[in-house]
Amino acid sequence: MSAQRRLVIGRRLLQQVLEHCLEEKPVEACGILAGKGGRVTCAYAADNARRSTVFYEVDPEQQGEALRRIAERGEELLGIYHSHPKAPAVPSQSDIAQAVHYPDAIRLIVSLDGPTEVGAFRIADGRVEEVPLQVLERLGGDFCDLRGWRG
Secondary structure: OOOOOOEEEEHHHHHHHHHHHHHHOOOOOEEEEEEEOOEEEEEEEEOEOOOOOOOOOEOHHHHHHHHHHHHHOOOEEEEEEEEEOOOOOOOOHHHHHHOOOOOOOEEEEEEOOOOOEEEEEEEEOOEEEEOOEEEEOOOOOEEEEOOOOOO
16 A cells, blocks of 8 residues: 555545434444545445443454455555544544554544544554545545444
């Protein structure tokens, strides 16, 4: 996976990600974003294995299944999304610490604290850099709900 300079997602697919985040509130929602060349073509909603309001861990079985499907489709992991039910759309200290896993993945963070806000970030070596998030009306994409999935 190469480091992306921006993240491009279709409006409808982003709306489905936002709905997933709202459905899980007050627990942090989480999932995986896949595609090619910085364009998200599939979002994999997953369970938060921690069921925490301030921390997330993508369910390991669902993460494995998402990665299998990504490889099967010839795509790459572009990003990981999660919500902040009561915090802004910026990486928390735990988000920064957790970014050692999949360091090239963009972190898409959805704040549900007040009006919904979305931010995209690259986190490398403990440094946070905001990356452009481009939302396109006509870009499609698949929303694959893996919540509850067990192999």
